[in-house]
Amino acid sequence: MKPEVLQVLLVEDNLGDAELLQELLEEATGSEFEVKAAIRLSDALTHLSENNYEAILLDLSLPDSQGLDTLVRVQEVADRQPIIVLTGLNDEEIAVRTVRQGAQDYLIKGQLNGVLLGRAIRYAIERKRVEMAMRYALDQEREMRELKSRFVSTISHELRSPLTTIFASADLLHKFSSRLNECKKGEMHQQIKAAAQRMNQLLDDVLTIWKAESAEQPLIPVLMDLKQFCRDLVEECHIQLEDLQSSHRGESDRTIVFVSDCSSCPACVDRNLLRQILSNLLSNAIKYSPQGGTVRLELNCDGSNAIFRIKDEGIGIPESDLDKLFSTFYRASNAGGIYGTGLGLAIVKKAVELHGGAIAVSSEIGVGSTFTVTLPLSPTFLGNASRTVEEKS
Missing domain, CATH: 3.30.565.10 (Histidine kinase-like ATPase, C-terminal domain)
Known part of the structure; x- marks a missing residue:
């Protein structure tokens, strides 16, 4: 079976490190990697706006951006792509902060080989897919809760108002029918009819929406x-x-x-x-x-x-x-x-x-x-x- 081809953006200002990383990816097994390189954050942001990459390899120290701010700025335009931070510093504290910020992995350049780097990219892609699926599910759940809340609030309010009119008018007609002239009785009957029509229209609208949502x-x-x-x-x-x-x-x-x-x-x-x-x-x-x-x-x-x-x-x-x-x-x-x-x-x-x-x-x-x-x-x-x-x- 032909291995899948993964588009990778490599953001690295050290040309020697960039060449070494590309050579490692050529040695990787399981997938083929097409690498686009950028040496500045501004160039990387331009590439991300114009192309769709499966993964991003990111050095945090660039000529126009330093530290975690580099990661944050990339995330602003690439929140759906996994970002793997590459660094020459073996600093556990920075590594933890980087992952907390949303990077999928934190790799030390001097400790990599082709197999490890290729595997890290594939795993990062899969973790990001799971993350996006979970985010979508949570968004759907939140929207459903909001919809149910609006539904209960709207139905209870819009049914209560005409029902109040119907009950009040019917009660007045029952208690004071003999004292009311025909014109006044007609007005009350009309109020009851209008309120009932309003309730019926609301139920018709709900049924229409339900049919449309359920493809019926x-x-x-x-x-x-x-x-x-x-x-x-x-x-x-x-x-x-x-x-x-x-x-x-x-x-x-x-x-x-x-x-x-x-x-x-x-x-x-x-x-x-x-x-x-x-x-x-x-x-x-x-x-x-x-x-x-x-x-x-x-x-x-x-x-x-x-x-x-x-x-x-x-x-x-x-x-x-x-x-x-x-x-x-x-x-x-x-x-x-x-x-x-x-x-x-x-x-x-x-x-x-x-x-x-x-x-x-x-x-x-x-x-x-x-x-x-x-x-x-x-x-x-x-x-x-x-x-x-x-x-x-």
């Missing part, structure tokens, strides 16, 4: 005109917006506009998932624009993709929240006073990914946010499509 969400693409679909959706949003503004008098007016440079835009997409994508984004744009303003839905086609942009003039999203914005049950830090579960954008991202598309966001506090969704137009781009149905006219 089918993709059923149909041939449809995206431009007409957007027109119809915006018209539905206008009706909902009028109801919202009539029930919350005193709030600033919001408007929704749809613009497109396409005469028509036929595409093969999942109608229900597309509705979830655009409805969630438009709903958020309205909800997070308490001071009013215009919400724009833009549709453009570039030949192979449909590009949707949803722009608002709302409160914006802090830059520190953007990386986690599409995580399940995560809400932006400035959204505390506005109702939400942290599920909408997670659902949007899953629906976009099922189509083989992409979503991006840009935002500025106090100015507004823009969400850009790119979906392929052709069914040949849909890797997970279960079946394709041509929509009836």
Whole structure:
């Protein structure tokens, strides 16, 4: 069997030592080593940014860096590669400090031969792989704990609030039904209905996320005109917006506009998932624009993709929240006073990914946010499509 070839970066300013180490690696058995040499830390950092090495042999005393600081600076750009420190000093204290800092090994140059050096590199690579696997597992466990915590917190809070409304309204109707006029009874029945719908929507969102996470969400693409679909959706949003503004008098007016440079835009997409994508984004744009303003839905086609942009003039999203914005049950830090579960954008991202598309966001506090969704137009781009149905006219 042909031995594996391992790419090694040797950082050593003593040319004699560098030549000797390369000769030792040529004598090593079990693996072949391709060595790239650097005599300065700056050169090493450049090599690490441009190439992927399996291991790094590092002398701590270089012309432009000395001691443990050399190791730290290399780790900053190569935290996934094993680093083996090479030194001419047989100092146990420094050796312990070096390993504590994260080096995989500490080798004395004068005590090496080809077999020992080759074995040390292979063992360091394997230890680093185990370390990275353990780090990944710990990260996954931590994320799962955080997700469970957010799930329990969100579900308990979002279910308790509508349940309180239902219990209070039902209790009032039971105790004071004879004293309430029909208009007041109608308002209470409407409050109960709205609270129940809110709970039902929350459970639907949780089920949608669960199906997407467990790969049980089918993709059923149909041939449809995206431009007409957007027109119809915006018209539905206008009706909902009028109801919202009539029930919350005193709030600033919001408007929704749809613009497109396409005469028509036929595409093969999942109608229900597309509705979830655009409805969630438009709903958020309205909800997070308490001071009013215009919400724009833009549709453009570039030949192979449909590009949707949803722009608002709302409160914006802090830059520190953007990386986690599409995580399940995560809400932006400035959204505390506005109702939400942290599920909408997670659902949007899953629906976009099922189509083989992409979503991006840009935002500025106090100015507004823009969400850009790119979906392929052709069914040949849909890797997970279960079946394709041509929509009836």
